[in-house]
Amino acid sequence: MPAARLVARCHWSAVVLAALLVFTGSARAEDGYALWMRYVPLPSALAAERSEQLQEIVAPDGTPTQRAAREELVRGLTGLLGHAPTLRTTIAGDSGLILGTPQTSSLIAPLQDELAELGNGGYLIRRMRRDGRDVILVAARQDIGVLYGAFHLLRMLQTGAPLDRLDVRESPRVALRVLDHWDNLDGYVERGYAGRSLWDWQSLPEWRDPRYTDYARANASIGINGAVLNNVNASAWSLAPDYLVKAAALADVLRPYGIRVYLSARFSAPIELGGLTTADPLDPGVQRWWQRKVDEIYSYIPDFGGFLVKANSEGQPGPQDYGRSHAEGANLLADALAPHGGVVMWRAFVYAHDVPADRTTQAYTEFKGLDGAFRRNVIVQAKNGPLDFQPREPFHPLFGAMPRTPLMMEFQITKEYLGFATHLVYLGPLYEEVLQSDTHARGPGSTVAQVIDGTLEGHALTGMAGVANIGNDRTWTGSHFDQANWYAFGRLAWNPHQSARDIAADWAAMTFSPDPAVVQPIVDMMMGSREAAVNYMTPLGLHHLMARGHHYGPGPWVDGGPRADWTSVYYHRADGSGIGFDRTASGSNAVAQYAPAVAARYGDINQVPEALLLWFHHVPWDHRMASGRPLWDELIARYAQGVRQVQAMQKTWATLNPVEPGLARLPLAIDPERHAQIAAYLNIQRREAQWWRDASVSYFQSISSRPLPAGESAPPHPLLYYQSLQFPSAPGDGR
Amino acid sequence: MPAARLVARCHWSAVVLAALLVFTGSARAEDGYALWMRYVPLPSALAAERSEQLQEIVAPDGTPTQRAAREELVRGLTGLLGHAPTLRTTIAGDSGLILGTPQTSSLIAPLQDELAELGNGGYLIRRMRRDGRDVILVAARQDIGVLYGAFHLLRMLQTGAPLDRLDVRESPRVALRVLDHWDNLDGYVERGYAGRSLWDWQSLPEWRDPRYTDYARANASIGINGAVLNNVNASAWSLAPDYLVKAAALADVLRPYGIRVYLSARFSAPIELGGLTTADPLDPGVQRWWQRKVDEIYSYIPDFGGFLVKANSEGQPGPQDYGRSHAEGANLLADALAPHGGVVMWRAFVYAHDVPADRTTQAYTEFKGLDGAFRRNVIVQAKNGPLDFQPREPFHPLFGAMPRTPLMMEFQITKEYLGFATHLVYLGPLYEEVLQSDTHARGPGSTVAQVIDGTLEGHALTGMAGVANIGNDRTWTGSHFDQANWYAFGRLAWNPHQSARDIAADWAAMTFSPDPAVVQPIVDMMMGSREAAVNYMTPLGLHHLMARGHHYGPGPWVDGGPRADWTSVYYHRADGSGIGFDRTASGSNAVAQYAPAVAARYGDINQVPEALLLWFHHVPWDHRMASGRPLWDELIARYAQGVRQVQAMQKTWATLNPVEPGLARLPLAIDPERHAQIAAYLNIQRREAQWWRDASVSYFQSISSRPLPAGESAPPHPLLYYQSLQFPSAPGDGR
Helix, strand or coil, X not given: CCHHXXXXXXXXXXXXXXXXXXXXXXXXXXXXXXXXXXXXXXXXXXXXXXXXXXXXXXXXXCCHHHHHHHHHHHXXXXXXXXXXXXXXXXXXXXXXXXXXXXXCCCCCHHHHXXXXXXXXCCEEEXXXXXXXXXXXXXXXXXXXXXXXXXXXXXXXXXXXXXXCCCEEEECCCCCEEEEECCECCCCCXXXXXXXXXXXXXXXXXXXXXXHHHHHHHHHHHHCCCEEECCCCCCCHHHHCHHHHHHHHHHHHHHHXXXXXXXXXXXXXXXXXXXXXXXXXXXXXXHHHHHHHHHHHHHHHCCCCCXXXXXXXXXXXXXXXXXXXXXXXXXXXXXXHHHHHCXXXXXXXXXXXXXXXXXXXXXXXXXXXXXXXXXXXXEEEEEECCCCCCCCCCCCCCCCCCCCCXXXXXXXXXXXXXXXXXXXXXXXXXXXXXXXXXXXXXXXXXXXXXXXXXXXXXXXCCCEEEEECCCCCCCCCCXXXXXXXXXXXXXXXXXXXXXXXXXXXXXXXXXXXXXXXXXXXXXXXXXXXXXXXXXXHHCHHHCCCCEXXXXXXXXXXXXXXXXXXXXXXXXXXXXXXXXXXXXXXXXXXXXXXXXXXXXHHHHHCCCCCCHHHHHHHCCEECCCECCCCCEHHHHHHHHHXXXXXXXXXXXXXXXXXXXXXXXXXXXXXCCCHXXXXXXXXXXXXXXXXXXXXXXXXXXXXXXXXXXXXXXXXXXXXXXXXXXXXXXXXXXXXXXX | CCHHHHHHHHHHHHHHHHHHHHCCHHHHCCCCCCCCCCCCCCCHHHHHHHHHHCCEEECCCCCHHHHHHHHHHHHHXXXXXXXXXXXXXXXXXXXXXXXXXXXXXXXXXXHHHHHHHHCCCCEEEXXXXXXXXXXXXXXXXXXXXXXXXXXXXXXXXXXXXXXXXXXXXXXXXXXXXXXXXXXCCCCXXXXXXXXXXXXXXXXXXXXXXXXXXXXXXXXXXXCCCEEECCCCCCCHHHHCHHHHHHHXXXXXXXXXXXXXXXXXXXXXXXXXXXXXXXXXCCCXXXXXXXXXXXXXXXXXXXXXXXXXXXXXXCCCCCHHHXXXXXXXXXXXXXXXXXXXXXXXXXXXXXXXXXXXXXXXXXXXXXXXXXXXXXXXCEEEEEECCCCCCCCCCCCCCCCCCCCCXXXXXXXXXXXXXXXXXXXXXXXXXXXXXXHCXXXXXXXXXXXXXXXXXXXXXXXCCCEEEEECCCCCCCCCCCCCCCHHHHHHHHXXXXXXXXXXXXXXXXXXXXXXXXXHHHXXXXXXXXXXXXXXXXHHHCHHHCCXXXXXXXXXXXCCCCCCCCCHHHCCHHHHCCCCCEECCCCCCCCCCHHHHCCHHHHHHHCCCCCCCHHHHHHXXXXXXXXXXXXXXXXXXXHHHHHHHHHHHHHHHHHHHHHCCCCCHHHHHCCCCCCHHHHHHHHHHHHHHHHHHHHHHHHHHHHHHHHHCCCCCCCXXXXXXXXXXXXXXXXXXXCCCCC
């Protein structure tokens, strides 16, 4: 703002400012709504330097996506630099920023071939001299690439990255980067810990909540380009015209941000919605119904992405109800979608009606033989591990095992098995661990990431899905730190080869402060947090020890009920002699589903990583661990370590308290409101980590009949107490 | 702010201001979160005048409630006047504001007797000269009265009321002014249309969301002094220690604002929670269990308010399960609460297992004979009408019929039968109509308001409950205009003799703008809105014609199912000859439950108000109405009128659009964001009003077999179409 105008506006500003600061109470506080797009002022020296470079902006506004990029840049720069940039049609001064495509800018037109190489969504950011001017280009072949590039530049500004010798070339490594919302039409979110669904079906299509646009902005900022609006445990009603009109309104809001809408399809919809007597995929009437339904959907949503399907799993209908295969089921929908360019994301998370000897083997058993049987617009979506989003699992054996079939990764962002929203658990390391796992499918170095990005087998149809942790909570994700999991998922979906630590550092800098004195301790907390949860919940390869149904809190004693594979004892198999699930040749032989090199390592008790020991082996309590301790002692030690790790996070967090003397040290420190909430949540986590430790130790001691190692305190209550605790209203339970 | 400091801060202000305006996107917009406490700047001339008067403030901060009053005043004045007031221990300049009690201020001490007359929560606001100074006093006997007085003064400032000759004396006419939250422990709100429960049980007690404080502020601003935290269809778990700890944390937050916490008690809790084999109120073990449970509750919440109970109604357990009366059930709990000063709010909303000849007679039948049988700390809570929160009902016949029993009013604020959150229906006129109804219990002029405020029968225990419309939606109530219903309930609970129009005017001035050009049209919309809904849903005394279960949309054809009194045909009784429920002596004789003068009027087809005609009479289609039209024509005309009334609201609203040329005319006009949302909601309401009209006309025509009056258009679809519509995911359904 020119100085003269500033003075003229001075009185008005001061008055309005004061009003703004108070008039809605906490509404003006840092409540987390802004996510990583806070755009708070840079330190003044840096702001001055950047202002000089970025004073003038050339950015087209001929399309909705162009306007989104331009508006975001104006919003971001105004916040970061303290004043709005000047929008020009050409750079008039010494320097400036030019956004666009070869069609919108004569300066960018010569880059056409280079941009084409970057593909759909790719972009470059380059600093160059042109006509004596110092120019930064954000250029792409498509508008959406320009929007992604604008967010990239804003991220560099927010994190304090240098802008000299700028030469960024980015293209997405994965085609479908999708959030799966397990949202029911009545607003309930299955496994949701962040309030109710973001989609207010009742006021759609008339009212398009501005929050939908902010959701789209956040996703575009990390490259997410798809959203499945409804739960995989789907209601057929989501395909009824009334709801399609509403979904179309959402699609209209998301479209400028490059986000396509998908729907979960209930396989029996032809019966429930269409009045047919069968949903048999080979029935011509069923095929006609789906074709008409898909045509109808595209009449509402011309760029509809396609269907996500959970079939023949946990009671959902599917092709096996008619003696047909998953491929025949998927192909039914794929054929209907193909003329419109839509895809089917067919989930491999299946398990049989009859309780199997080892549930983790089911998906491989059912799908391996179908390799090559799917249409070209089908992608099979497998969870990261063979069971169900545990704190730690080995990678899913299907990865690398279906070379003729595109495989899509399904991560869970919402923390169903990881303490819900109140536990600080950064999932970046979990995602990274899976993606960096070596399937050995084509020899050493055949990582899961290469399966997912299509390079291993040469697939163009690639995808990564994240089960969203988003609801209408003001923080979006139920806690401030859970925003990092949404963020990390998006970044890794864009490029699965990135480092979880680097992503955490970007996120912390944007979300809290770029000050290294803030970023460093926060990143350290985040990077250790997942291992802490593994330790206090399911150390050494244990899994599925959570309480029944809602999965809140410990339940290693869970037994009985409708299915053995919904119990804890089925998985830990602890007895007087030892603990763990024997998945070697002497047991379920699940290990044989991996490539020989992997199977050999996992199947050998002396080679398997200790982190997966009890996943693959039933191990005697006396087994000598790397630490030199017997397994029993090691197990107890890990539980205690988990609790200590949470205590350490609390200590670290306390050093960042802005109302402590430390404030002077941290000019861009954390605001008191967010600090207080996170501190309270860490208190919950510490209390519950202790509960996990006490209950688990108490239970396993009742099985092992061994004394606690020296220095380990006895649980304060008898086992019956922990077993008696009930939480009938724990959030997110499936229903 | 002094000019010198202002200039020094100028640059900083402008920069931060710019940042504030952008850095969180829509978070800074007028999103409704601030409710009627927006405290936006007054017009500058008025601000200058008020600033002079209110520059100096003396306000104690020795207790939490004192601090709440002081902080609210600082927040409010800073926003309204553009700068913070100066806090002093005595007024030093020519004028100022003094808050306090006889204990905190020597200037107030002499008013002790006068303040005592105003009772608990009462206050006075008076302008006077003292020691040559022009002083405004906000004085009360108790801190809470001072807080109420502070809010009153802020309301006067917000609405532009004159401050000269200020002499306000206020005391609450009703003792218990309570919000009933029908919130389940899993966050679901029964009949809730504003997101999920405000109470995040999962993060309590560690995390006390600042929103709880804003909830308390809003309630205190209108005098609400109690909150029932959980659904009347109660889970026994809400009385378990884990939840009591959480409720205690909420009580801690609400206490400084004068709000007591209550809980809905499940009558069978001794069985479900205590492991007893009976919940018989005469069983000594049951009595001991409740006494211990109540003692335990008070150990957590020393000022616990008491229990709300729904017993032997809609499947809830109760004393009749053991052959005991409602009085015996209520007294069981009352005896346990009495030593601690707690009360029982025992609901009269009951109906028998067997479908009665006329459900509206049940409550009177069951309770009338119990008059005098309840303990002194029991208050019987009756809904405003004898059925269930319909758009229009006559007042409940119990009002005036139980002179020896305190009766509490239960209004519904959430619009279960009035279009949910998307219909603009201001309930002030509904409340007012009921409160001003004359029971004739002690002769003419025995209004329901006098029953409720205790003056008719001399009861000290008095109360008014409102079933809350509050959830975690950003607007709190699911829409901007539904905030007015929360507001009006609170104001009428404080003083049931107030005018709904005056309250609407206050609310509109604070919520949108004090400009009469804004207030006038908005108040007109509000005051007509309830009659519009009556017309397009249930004109002329019709009732309970909503679709089954969720009550979303028209269902006059609803028939069959588990109970006749859950159907529409049970209530409208339309046939070839006429329509309406004969509740005269020739029918159910429900009219006889009213005092003779009332019964005579309602029971006479020539005297009954047309608005209640079909409530009390089965009327031939040819019956001549006041308009001169036959009933059939009148009925159809009313439906059409309802639609036209919504269209008229849309027209009015369009004139307030700030992006239209009208902006110049309205300097403090409505912000674009709220205007847009309300416009979208009015679109929904218009569409649904038309749907109501078309479906109802279509159905009733199928019964009456009469032609539509000239000028009335035929419904665009056949009746079967309207009957085929299904909404399995409509919000708020009981479950």
